[in-house]
Amino acid sequence: MPTNPPDHLNNIERALIDKLRSGTYKTVGGSATAWSADPPDVTVYGQFPTTDDVSYPCLIVEMVANGVEAQFMGQNITKNDGTAAKGELYGIGFNIYVMVDRASSIKITNTTSGGNIEQPYKERRLLNYLMLNGANVLMDLDFADIVKGAAGTPAATEIDERHFSGFRNIGYDPALELWTTQASMVITFKNSR
Amino acid sequence: MPGLVGSQGVRAGALNMGRIFRALRYRTEQAQYVVYNRPTIYKTDAYGVPSGTVGSEEILLPDLQAIIRPAVTADYQQQRQGSNIIGAARIYTPNITTIKNYDNFNQNNNTDFNEIEGWDKLITNYRTVYSVFTSGNSNPNPEWVNTGGNTPISDGESILVSGNSTAVTYTTTGNKNVLEADRLRFKIKTNDTNVVLSSIILTNDPSANKTLTITPTTPALTLTEDEWLTIDVPYVSGTTATSIFKGGTRHATTVADGGNYDYEKDLVSVKFNWTGPATNADIVYLKDVELYKSVSWHVHSLKDMTDGYIIFDCVRTQGRNDSRRRAYE
Numbered sequence: 417m418p419t420n421p422p423d424h425l426n427n428i429e430r431a432l433i434d435k436l437r438s439g440t441y442k443t444v445g446g447s448a449t450a451w452s453a454d455p456p457d458v459t460v461y462g463q464f465p466t467t468d469d470v471s472y473p474c475l476i477v478e479m480v481a482n483g484v485e486a487q488f489m490g491q492n493i494t495k496n497d498g499t500a501a502k503g504e505l506y507g508i509g510f511n512i513y514v515m516v517d518r519a520s521s522i523k524i525t526n527t528t529s530g531g532n533i534e535q536p537y538k539e540r541r542l543l544n545y546l547m548l549n550g551a552n553v554l555m556d557l558d559f560a561d562i563v564k565g566a567a568g569t570p571a572a573t574e575i576d577e578r579h580f581s582g583f584r585n586i587g588y589d590p591a592l593e594l595w596t597t598q599a600s601m602v603i604t605f606k607n608s609r
Numbered sequence: 610m611p612g613l614v615g616s617q618g619v620r621a622g623a624l625n626m627g628r629i630f631r632a633l634r635y636r637t638e639q640a641q642y643v644v645y646n647r648p649t650i651y652k653t654d655a656y657g658v659p660s661g662t663v664g665s666e667e668i669l670l671p672d673l674q675a676i677i678r679p680a681v682t683a684d685y686q687q688q689r690q691g692s693n694i695i696g697a698a699r700i701y702t703p704n705i706t707t708i709k710n711y712d713n714f715n716q717n718n719n720t721d722f723n724e725i726e727g728w729d730k731l732i733t734n735y736r737t738v739y740s741v742f743t744s745g746n747s748n749p750n751p752e753w754v755n756t757g758g759n760t761p762i763s764d765g766e767s768i769l770v771s772g773n774s775t776a777v778t779y780t781t782t783g784n785k786n787v788l789e790a791d792r793l794r795f796k797i798k799t800n801d802t803n804v805v806l807s808s809i810i811l812t813n814d815p816s817a818n819k820t821l822t823i824t825p826t827t828p829a830l831t832l833t834e835d836e837w838l839t840i841d842v843p844y845v846s847g848t849t850a851t852s853i854f855k856g857g858t859r860h861a862t863t864v865a866d867g868g869n870y871d872y873e874k875d876l877v878s879v880k881f882n883w884t885g886p887a888t889n890a891d892i893v894y895l896k897d898v899e900l901y902k903s904v905s906w907h908v909h910s911l912k913d914m915t916d917g918y919i920i921f922d923c924v925r926t927q928g929r930n931d932s933r934r935r936a937y938e
Contacts (some may be wrong), residue, residue, distance in 0.1 A: 538651070592926060593926075
């Protein structure tokens with residue numbers, strides 16, 4: 417049975433799902449959350465859910481590609497802690513979908529001059545909110561856990577770059593009564609072994 | 610509006626749709642009484658997005674006659690969308706004038722109902738999961754036990770609770786698995802106008818007696834005199850509010866999980882509570898109590914509307930997989 421084999425694709429996919437579930441992004445001197453994780457305001461799936469399993473609003477993370485980004489002489493790389501390893505820069509591409517149905521609603525509190533106002537966000541307004549805050553979470557993705565090789569992630573994964581290409585195909589599907597959109601993201605990491 | 614058949618030269622004779630529904634219902638399950646449902650409609654803000662202010666309350670009206678002809682009842686193939694159309698059916702209902710003559714659908718009583726529109730839901734009984742026994746009451750060890758008043762008896766069809774009883778409890782024999790069920794339906798009436806239905810309490814998990822309480826709130830739900838009132842409410846986790854309609858009036862109804870009600874556990878009992886019976890004068894009747902698995906058909910298009918019938922093409926966009934529900938919960 418292999419011990420501590422490289423498992424970077426699973427490490428990154430799970431980190432991405434965990435961070436989106438938390439809805440947490442960085443602010444000056446701290447962090448904030450865009451939606452509650454427990455009970456979840458937003459359901460995050462790692463693949464397209466079955467029809468009996470789906471719950472809206474949802475984010476679906478779908479890996480669509482991966483492959484070598486750049487190779488180095490002799491396949492030699494240096495890990496962040498200075499130790500030598502074999503490997504290359506490897507890229508992983510994700511599509512991230514946002515879906516909102518007619519019954520979806522998240523309560524958001526806005527501070528106004530008249531005090532705090534709690535408002536339900538629905539339909540297009542909710543989709544807009546999920547797009548921007550989903551993007552915020554993706555911009556601030558913190559891979560510290562998997563870099564350190566925390567509990568549950570036996571092999572450390574070192575992230576090199578991330579590229580978020582923005583949302584497109586924003587629209588409403590009348591056949592299914594869903595407001596949907598799609599974003600792409602590429603993450604490169606050291607495929608150390 | 611003349612229909613397609615009428616404009617093609619040969620005019621079909623007037624159809625007695627009531628008779629067709631009745632004949633099909635007695636012989637097959639193609640014709641049934643379905644539940645018409647339109648979710649709550651919220652007012653929109655200045656940007657066209659629904660706000661939190663209710664514009665039109667949920668409509669949930671049982672006892673709509675319909676013939677259901679499924680083309681596909683369930684399609685388990687997965688496609689690249691979180692949701693998917695997994696069934697298609699053609700559904701026939703009586704003409705709109707007939708529908709509007711039903712008490713609940715009568716626009717004089719219920720101004721919110723105008724006609725059946727796109728994406729309204731027709732909830733059908735896919736399978737009765739558990740049917741409560743009302744054609745008798747065993748002696749000794751009765752299934753139906755009264756709180757106050759007289760021991761419940763049966764007229765062969767319904768259970769009669771008399772005296773000044775304020776509740777009746779049905780206890781299952783050997784506890785019953787009802788995981789597949791997602792709706793509770795029953796019919797209730799009384800012989801006077803004193804009795805107010807106050808709550809229905811389902812108990813499960815034989816070891817812990819966990820409860821699910823369905824409570825009609827405002828206005829108080831006074832039972833109808835000598836006329837069956839059909840009540841059809843959701844039996845699913847996460848439901849906090851629903852509706853009971855009587856004579857077109859909505860009675861807001863809460864569904865409260867009294868102690869982590871566990872849908873995987875067996876059903877132990879169903880209790881009906883009411884207030885106001887006059888001593889030795891009022892009788893409460895109950896029948897057709899069942900927990901069933903439903904299929905929710907959503908109106909996709911209106912094919913034909915004649916003076917005899919209406920044809921809707923409907924789709925399913927969601928369904929449940931009971932094996933996974935048991936495995937995952």
